[in-house]
Amino acid sequence: MDKSKYTILIVEDDVTFLSALSEVFSREGYNVVACKDSKDAISQASFRQIHCAIVDCMLPKSNGVDVIHEIRSMGAEEIPCYLMSGIFRDRAFAADAKNKTNAIDYLFKPFNVDELVDNVTKQLASTDESVDDLHMSTFLTNTMDSSRERTKALDQLDSLTGFDLPFAISILLDGESTGQLTITSDGGSVYQVNFQDGKIIGVQSEDGVKRTLDLLIAKGHLFEEDLKEIDVSGKAPAELLQYLVDESYISPHMISIIQTEYILGAIKKLVGREKYQVKFNATEAKEITYSLQTSLFVPLIHEMISEGLxxxxxxxxxxxxxxxxxxxxxxxxxxxxxxxxxxxxxxxxxxxxxxxxxxxxxxxxxxxxxxxxxxxxxxxxxxxxxxxxDPTAGPEEVDLQDMERLITLKEQLSNKNAKEIFRFFGAGEMVSVPDVERIYKEVAKVHHPDKLRADTNPEKLELVKEIFTQITTAFDVLTNPEKREEFEKQVRQKDAEKQLKAEAILDDGIKELKRGKVGEAIILLEIANEMYQMPMAELYIQWAKLKQYSDEIAPDGIMQDAKHFFDTFPAEFRKMPEFFLVQGLYHVAKGDNDGAKALFEKALTKDSSFIEARRELSLLKADSKTNPTISEILNGDLSVVISGIFNKKKSS
Missing domain, CATH: 1.10.10 (Arc Repressor Mutant, subunit A)
Structure with missing residues (x-):
């Protein structure tokens, strides 16, 4: 049993006896909170988790029975408590006090301290499992989906780090809690976050007034010279703000603005490695004038995780x-x-x-x-x-998922070269050596064969070895200067061969497109672009797809793809006549013939011999009137003339 996880509260007005008893429990490894009066004891119990209380019956202005009742009312109903006294020695009184407080024992001074320590250790050992095992990550499981369960479990945490605080606060918000979360640092600084009906209504800290004044000065609502006139004594931040309104230093609407910034800043400040003692005390709801908007908490958590964790x-x-x-x-x-x-x-x-x-x-x-x-x-x-x-998924189900995943991963990596493998795992386009080294370390945590259990399925072990060997080979190539140079030389050679093949297929696709065989053209163009990505291949693909729907309304997907293409097409190719032609076809598909006409004409100004642009322009004109002109007949093509003739017959 790790005794350092337990805190013993000792309440005794005899300072000498208090010191001696505290020393005994401290030597045993326990955390000890020593208090010489009831007020201090109740205060300490309100902001830290107490696992055991040893209380003298005769205290200044109070008695031990009342102190234990107060401690139990703070959520410590089940902790072992002991009463002790050198004055009240009546057996009947002792039995009554023990019964009222549900105390483990009533000790008559002087008593055997070693026996008390043994008894306390025995009592706490029975709860050792729950204390040792509970960790903030316990709240990750789907077996604790109930808000009530999560809030109750949070009460068992006596300490956490600043990194845990966003999670702890979210649990109280989600549980619609009303009360006070007291957070005490190892250095003794105390912070209190107040909740009502699942909303944060305030934060109190020792430097609250100073931070409030700093915010007002930073925003230009107060000046340094104003501080000489302001009476801040005995005021909490909220009271200070109201005082400043009453004294006409700030306008009323500033109260909520400053409170919001103060709360967000105070919580953010707590996130870090520092360890805190935490204690949540439920309280009655009260009338409030301010609460932090719930929608603001998500951006705060996002910022704390993004920048702080x-x-x-x-x-x-x-x-x-x-x-x-x-x-x-x-x-x-x-x-x-x-x-x-x-x-x-x-x-x-x-x-x-x-x-x-x-x-x-x-x-x-x-x-x-x-x-x-x-x-x-x-x-x-x-x-x-x-x-x-979901920890309920059995080992067989998890192993089956792992096998399917590993088989898929092996297939995905099988046709990739060294750079493509590391791009697959998130490397940048250049696949720099620092990127490769970082990714290799991360991948090794998951795919190194040594990470598998000793009883791992042999088939799974073999798969992991094959995958990791492939990744390691790629790592070796990319981090060894000589091997990398040879690899990149081979890649350039293969790329050149691939580009030549792709360009030949692209030429065939363009020929089919200009012959009017749009379906065949799309197949060839997409094969060429998949083999070797080229801006011109993408341009001709858009040309072919839009041409497919020249006589009907194009589907939304085709139009959205075209719009995205225009937005991302490289600037150096945007002045080519083919680009203006494709834009014109897009406007035709939208029903904007005037816009299309202007773009076709622009294509012709770039290349007066661009027959496809002239043909599209003629088709537009033929569409707009039934009789083609002599010029259109001479400059257009047979399809335009025939279209005009048929349109004339239809209209008659």
Whole structure:
């Protein structure tokens, strides 16, 4: 049993005896809170978790029975308590006091301190499992979906780090809690976050007044010289703001603005490695004039995770969860605010992974996400209960998912060269050596054969070895200067050969397009572009697709693709006559014949011999009147003339 996890409260007005008893328990390894009066004892119990209380019956202005009642009312109903006295020695009184407080024992001074220590240790040992095992990551499981369960479990945490605080606060918000969360640093600084009906209504800290004044000065609502006239003594931040309104230093609307910034700043300041003692005390609801908008908490959490949480901390937090399937949580919604944050933008497609009940390791092996990006996204979703982990998936189900994932991954990597492998895992276009080294370390955490259990399925072990060998070979090529130079020489040679083949197929596709065989042209053009991406291939593909619908309304998908193409087409190709022709075809599909005509004419100004542009222009004119002119007959083509003749017959 780790005794350092337990805090013993000792309340005794005899300073000498208090010091001696505290020293004994401290030597045993316990945390001891020593108080010489009831007021201090109740104050200490209000902001830290107490696991055992030893209280003298005779205290100044109070008695031990009342103190224990007060402590139990703060959520410590089940902790072992002991009463002691050197004055009240009546057996009947002792039995009554013990019964009223549900105390373990009533001790008559002097008593055997070693026996008391043994008894306390025995009592606490029975609860050792719950204290040792509870960790903030416990709240990740879908077996704790109930808000009430989560809030109750939070009461069992006596300490956490600043990195845990966003999660703890979210649990209280989600549970619609009313009360006060007291956060005490190891250095003794005390912060209190007040909640009502699942909303934050205030934050109190020792430097609250100073920070409030600093905010007002920073915003230009107060000046340094004003501070000489302002009476801040005995005022909390909210009282100070009202005082400044009453004294006409600030306008009333500034109260909520400053309170909001103060609360957000105070909570953000707590996020970090520092360890805190925490205690939540439920209170009665009261009339309030301010509460933090819930919608502001998501951006705050996003900022704290994005800027404040260290990757190493996240890896440790999720250490035992990497192989547990993830599922959509009780608060998941496709329109949830969290899904549209920058952190989630780094892991597009994560919803599909949740639908497949994939684990973190499975996602990292299949998707090109950086581990740090994935962990931040998962943590943000977990805090908001958009996801939870499902430990009920049996080993066979998980192994089956892993085998399917590994087979898919092997197939995906099989036809890729060294650079393509590392781009698959998230490297930049240049595939720099630092990128390669970083990604290799991250991939090794998931795919190194040594990470597998000793009893791993031999087939799975072989797959992992093959995949990791392929990744390691690529790593060796890209980080060894001589091998990389030879590799890039071979890639350039293969690219040149591929480009020549693609250009030949592109020429065939263009010929088919100009012959009017649009369907055959699209097939050839797309093959050429898939073989070797070329801006001109993409241009001719758009030409062919729009031409397909020259006599009917083009589907929305075709029009959206064309618009995206125009937005992203390289600037150096935008003055080519073919580009203006394709834009003209787009306007024809929209029904904007005047716009199309202007673009076809622009194409002809770039190349007067561009017969396809002249033909499209003639078709437009033929469409606008039944009789083609002599000039149109001479400059157009046979299809235009025939079109004009048939239109004339129809109109007659």
């Amino acid at each position: 260290e990757t190493q901390w996240l890896q440790n937090f999720y250490e035992t969860w990497f192989d547990i399937p993830m599922v959509k949580g009780p608060r998941f919604s496709p329109t949830h605010q969290v899904l549209y944050t920058p952190i989630l933008a780094q892991v597009q497609g994560i919803e599909e992974c949740l639908d497949k009940k994939m684990s973190l390791n499975a996602i990292l092996s299949e998707r090109p996400y950086r581990e740090s990006d994935l962990l931040k996204a998962v943590h943000l979703m977990a805090i908001q209960r958009l996801i939870s982990f």
